[in-house]
Amino acid sequence: MDIRQKVDLLCQRMHDVPQYPSQGAVLFVDLEQRTTRRKYLSIEVLRTFLGGRGANMYLLYNLLQEELDALDPEIPLVFGAGTLTGSMPSATRGNFTSKSPDSYAILDSNGGDYFPAFVKRHGYDHIVIYGRAARWSMLTIAHDRVEFIDASAYAGLDNLDMVSAVERDFGCTERKDMAMARITRAGENLALCSGIMGGIKSIWARGGAGAKMGAHKLKAIVVLGKPVDQEEKGALKAHNKVIGRKITSTSVIKNALKKVGTPFLYKPSRVLGAMGALNNQQTTWHAALDADNFDPYRPGMDGCFKCPVHCRNQNDMLPGGKGGWGAAALKGLDGNASYDKAQAQVEHQKLRTYRGIRGDDVYDKYDKGDGPEYVTLGKFGPLIGIKEPEQVLRLNNILNDLGLDSASTGSAIAWAMELWQRGIIDAKHTGGLDLSWGNYPVIEQLLFMAAKREGFGDTIADSARAVERGKYPIAALEYCMAVKGLFQSDPHDARILKAFALGLSVATRGMDHLRNRVTLEINARINDDPEFKAALYGGTVSALPTSYDGKENAVRRCENTFAAGDSVGMCRFNTKLFNSPTLPDCDDFAQQLSSLTGEHFDAAKVDNAGRNISGLEHMLNFRLGLRAKDDTLPKRWFEEAIVAGPFSGEKIDRVHFEELKGRFYRLSGLNAEGTPALAWHEQLSRTTTGFCVRVDLPRALPGAPENAIVIDEPVSNVTDLRRELKRRLPEAAADLDDKMLNVAVNGHMLLAGEGNAALANGDRVTLVPIFAGG
């Protein structure tokens, strides 16, 4: 069945009018045929998966042809704004979802700024893109008016120039009466580490979203016109005030995020010895990159749509540029020193010494910008051997313009540098570039080369797939810091923090902290209060960061909360458990969902929706061929102990790790292959595809440890079912081909005519061995 047939089938199960008051449409966009259609999801989707990321997974599950390459235009790229996006403080977010071209898992990338709220307020909850445009195209959306525009004139433009060109040509201003999701040259050139830009810095970064959009020949989605004003009334308005106060009165928000942004995390991480440096060969780095060393270049903060936090630290290194915002904000804050309280008093008196990147008083547009986030600071600081704040700032500004995911790009460069250090690659591979640690001019050059796929930049653009694409010898894989093919998102080295390690291994989009990071494990105060910690995570969690005990409880609770948070559109920074235990939680989301949609929610229902979302993601990953063995960690973390900080000597013990993972699976309701166990799978199938046939097997087969499997895509007869079984369980194809296996449907043995033996939703099939002999 091709994508258009799949869309037709799905639309038959959708509605022509909204199913609850605040619901927006799903806009299906066929770029090849230049057609659109609007439909509305059923209320059952809201109840089971909420909106945004959750409903995106529902759409992808129904439309996916998993056997196709991720960049095939038959694989849809789905955008979804959260159910509460634009209607709750800090709910600014939305997700792009697909099969990832960068990793072996789902692509699911979350971003904020103004685009998600604009899409929602123009009447759409989701945009489903498929087909490849004949030439570079742009989609403009202005309420009911959706147009396909020739974007040939914009091809080749990077982020900053693209915004200027669209503002000029359409007579609009980004964030006032226009919001845009766009790709840069990196996306056009299918760089796997490219993202979709949603602002000067905002990016849908992980998983190669830029390349995916580029493969559809879609340069931008532009929402034109001011968003409709939405008057907040009654309970929604009253509780928004409570949520706003919760956010702005939280210490970490008030004292750190609003003053210096996420770089405040750098100090506790390096003090702990949990900072990945030199491609994780080391785990601490120089104090020169502590957040206060950026003070002289920080003129202020920026923020997303109506967010009260404004966490986005700006930078300005130009002559006459202002600085000093947030100076000394972190001094004396114990929480920012974590395991070494004396560090709280350390203050750097960094001066404004920048005179152009070559020290020759020559400046350009990359000497001013937005950021960096802690991830970019870590990846373009310690991970690649940089220790000058000015160099980090400039690389950050270049990454933003080139539309590159700083996590994957930084990791790809760090990987290359370690291969260079070890002599696994040399100047023949790099085209003469010297990949020594911290070689700033080469690193800057490499970013432009990656965006253009030029020279050795072509290898960097292949991200963690460089071996698979024949760019590196197989020995290079030993040093690849990726899980499920996705480089690690955050700069933390998780050999100390076993809960972090579990989270990175089971995260559904690859090695990524934003799915479930148990950030409070790094907070000494939380660990000093075991009872508080147990109440927070709904189960006993060891107070020792290095222990494996109970860490499954913490990761599970975070996964549920964060999946629900993404699906209502809440920013992770202001979600309970990520930065603080006092931030808005599932109960707050439930109250606002009830007020806005009219459908009753409580905290338990929202938490369960979070679990359902991650369950459906595990089902998608199973279809993509991922199994329990893929929920793992880089080899280095099992084999090399760290040598810095108070937890020197720590690494990951394989046996304890596998036991912890097993406990996590059981707590989550996953089977031994890491996908929802039968009863839960049946339940999710009934909502997602409306089809569910359980097939009992004669014994446990590879990929089916429960002696049974659920077929959740419609099959019409037993011959089709046999084909589908092999597609779902390719590792068991030989067993399933066994001529001695007969089929019984609802207890009735079929002796002939399997092609005519119809199957319907709810049927139960058994594969029965025929025993021969006399």
Ligand code: SF4
């Ligand atoms: S906290 Fe920061 S990233 Fe999150 S919505 Fe607010 S401004 Fe945007």
